[in-house]
Amino acid sequence: MFSPLTHDDPHRLGAYRLIARLGSGGMGTVYLARSATGRTAALKTMHARLATDPAFRTRFRLEVDAARVIGPVHGAQVFDADPLAETPWLATEYVLGPPLDDAVTLAGPLPEPAVRALGGLLCAALAQLHASDVVHRDLKPSNIMLTADGPKVIDFGIARAIGDDHLTRTGSAAGTPAFMSPEQATGQEHTSAGDVFALAGVLVHAATGHGPFGTGQPADLLYRVRYADPDLIGVPPGLLPVLTRCLAKNPADRPTTTGLAAELAAGLEDVHRPFADRLPELLLGEIARLVGSVWHVRPYRLPVPPEHALADTRPSDAAATPPVMSRRKLLAIGGSSALGAAALGAGAWAWLGGRDSADPKPKPTGSQAPKWDLFWQVRTSYDNARILPQPLVLDGLVIVGEYGVQALDPRTGEPKWDDPDVYFMRRTATDGKRIYAADYTLDENEPLTVATVDAATGTIGDPVAEFKDLRAILDGTQLLCATDDTVYLTGGRGPHPKSGFSAEQSWFLLGADIRSGKKLWQVPLPARPDKSERLHFLSGRVEGEYLVLVQQSADGEPRLVVHNATTGEALWDRPLDNDQPLFGQAHLAVDAQHVYPASGELAALRLADGKEAWRFEGSASGARFGPPAVKDGVVYAVEEGRGMVALDAADGTPRWVEKKRAVTADDLDAPPVVGIAYVYSKAATGLVAADLRTGAAARPFKASGARYFAHESARRLIAVGDSYTAAYPLA
Incomplete structure (x- = not known):
């Protein structure tokens, strides 16, 4: 039913990331695909050799028109299409049933x-x-x-x-x-x-x-x-x-x-x-099996044939252990269709773990996986058009992935559990000790709840907070961050469209007391236009009495926003440089006194009022910097054309400056990662490691292009890509 992608299949068309092949014929290829919202689609393309023929393009356009005419009741709903693209494509509902x-x-x-x-x-x-x-x-x-x-x-x-x-x-x-x-x-x-x-x-x-x-x-x-x-x-x-x-x-x-x-x-x-x-019971069982099987599919791409192979250190899309659908999700799907008990019968084994229990331990994925300093690598799935690959880091655990969430041992990559009841990673947060989840359900009327997640098993516990005036099913719900006693989240009420936002919805930023389950405060958020898929926030963090957020408007403009964490009062906000990549914009460098915005400049803003405390001009007027990082009273950032700089967080005076190296604009899309004895920054060869005290460079640190995060207790540098997670030494 599902076949691997070939080495030359597209990675993405429009808003859809290709997952597997469903079939191929004389006219084109049909793929299983997923959007950033989690929508599964059947994506049909036309062969390149036919796309140059105007008659075939016209036929493809008419096919799109006819599919729209028949509509979602009697046909597969059309999600999106681009018949004028270089590779014409049509994305429709993935029909859960056999021909x-x-x-x-x-x-x-x-x-x-x-x-x-x-x-x-x-x-x-x-x-x-x-x-x-x-x-x-x-x-x-x-x-x-x-x-x-x-x-x-x-x-x-x-x-x-x-x-x-x-x-x-x-x-x-x-x-x-x-x-x-x-x-x-x-x-x-x-x-x-x-x-x-x-x-x-x-x-x-x-x-x-x-x-x-x-x-x-x-x-x-x-x-x-x-x-x-x-x-x-x-x-x-x-x-x-x-x-x-x-x-x-x-x-x-x-x-x-x-x-x-x-x-x-x-x-x-x-x-x-x-x-x-x-329908016969045997056929109902097959329909139920197909409903479950689509959730097990992970991206797998066949390697480049030897005759076409080039030196390439990018991770291959090797197969990974398929996620097990949670019982909550199974019941939601079974209860929302006419399947009823059939979904819990012949097809249920596929959802509840019908697989070989002797799952192999994760291994580096094939000859093209990055090796050099690699400890381990496993397949994980992100579609970061809406969610950034930001893992949850706890002692002895790193939680990664968006579709098929996995909890891994950071030292070995061994899986602890996978695919908990919360489907989207943007609905989870941690205070470093506990994991919290804003639950997702297919029940239109179920209220929004926040519960703890057992770090050992991934099982969701009883709710610690319930908001009866907010709806769990709404697509824009986010759990932003958590402290020892409070969780901060966005929630909404109003109609539930099939994807994205509705202009008729009302949205709020709120804080909730974990111990009492009470809502501490709630402030309104700007409305989103119909079908908008931009989330309200890219990231959030609490520092003392301040809730620091990167908020984005409906048209994608990012702003640095600070609220009083106790009352919700908006204290100040200012725009961020929209030229920064999404991951850079979302990065928050905060200490007890300042926030250091990812704005292309290097400056400290007072948390209390947003006023500038100091600014570092760099080696030349107008110098550009990548997103900064701060730890133990030192701010680290990479300057274009120069290298890494380390500044005193109190007043911005330089501690050390890296000896000049070639730094391009592409190296400014991620912040440095502060380790135990070294600070790591992106370079064309992988990573540069510099001594925290002196800035002296260590040996080149060869690693793949990814976003990096420190797991100090495991002494691992966690690399998160769009389709894999890996670990390197952290010193």
Whole structure:
């Protein structure tokens, strides 16, 4: 079902990161993909050799239009598309169910009530297309996906407006011979009556396991479609008359979709009975299995073939242990669909840990993984268009990942647990001792809660705070930071769109007492426009009585904002340099007196009022600096074209300046990492390690391009990339 990505598959298209291949054909490739919000999509692309042909581009655009016309009820909802891109692509809902032909192969022919219900729903789908003067032209069992809620029609690659034949040569046939109409088989105009003919063939297959015109060579099939009587052996007697009329050679003799739907419904005792109730149990179990399996997929990319291999130290997308879906998530998904108990039956093992218990320990991932000073490396998944790869660091534990959260031993990389109940890492925070989680649920009405997470097992405990006026399901919820007695978070209320924000929502920044569970304060946040996906905050930290935040507007402008941590009162704010990369903007360097903004300059602002305490000009006027770091009374930053500098945090006087080295703008996108005896900064060769006291450089520290974090107790430098986490020595 899922195949690895090849070495030359794109990493990302639009807002979607590619995870696996779903299939590939003559026109293009379909991928499993995920967006930054966690949305799973089927992403279809066109082969590069076809994208240069205007006719194929036009066909792709028409496919996108037809998919939008049929809509999310009868088809796969269109999330996004770019038919004008160099590689045209279409992202739709990933339908959780098998195609009809696979379903029949697995569970056998469907009972008559299921065929009638299937046909009635497909009539409604075609009627919606035809009402917009669009015909499908390639209706067949493999293009009908069975879900618990009903069938969905997919693949509109040769759909077109009725009467528009400009994409097909006169006298040629486009479609699938076994399910073509006679007029389509001769290259004549295919009208809505042709879709009815194909639908009848689909229903024959569903009821018998075979098509109405058999199998064989295309020429033989086309002849039978045009001249032979259909093979209706095995069709239930109650369906024979209507399907026979639908398969008439003359389009005028076939019923309309409305007439066909009425005849199919007439043979059902209860037309309002849920579709899932009419499906065989074996098929329900398969649907449940597919619902679970998509959550297990992690990115895996095949290595470059030897004949194409180049020297490359980037981590390969090697496979990792798949996450186990939490019981809470399983119940939420099972309860939110017509599956009901079926989701907890045959498919439940896939969610509750149906895998070999002898999971191998993490190892460096293949010959192309960075080796040099590497201790360990494991696959982790971030999609950092919305969330930054910021691990949670506790004593003896580092928690990483966005989709499939993992808790690792920082010394060895051994997994402690993976995929806890909180799906997004932006809903977790730590005070360095305990982990807190703002719970996520699929229940529309469940209030927002904050609970502790067992560091040993990843299990969520009882809530320590509950906010009945805020909704847990809303996409913009963030748990920002925590102290010994308080958690700080954003929460909202209002309608729940399928993704992003709604202009009708109300959002708040709040602090809550962990001991009493009481809300200490709450201040309103600016509204977000419909479909906005920018979170309110990039980072947050408490220093004494100050809550320091990097807040972003709906259009992405970052601002440094300080509140009173006890009362929530806004004390001051100022803009940050928007030229900084997102990770640099979000970095907070704070001590008891000052905050040192990531603004391209090197200055100290007083926490009390935001006024400048000192500024370091650097080696020349207008010198640019990367995001600073501060520890033990010393501020460290990298100056472009010069190297690292260390300044006294009290007044900005230099402690030492690194001997001049080549520092480019690309080396200014991350702060230095302060270790035990050395401070590490990014360089073209990996990392530069400088003595904390003197600035004397140690040997070059070879490591991969990533974001780095210190885990002092484990003496590890944790490297977090978009798809991996690794550990190097920390001295």
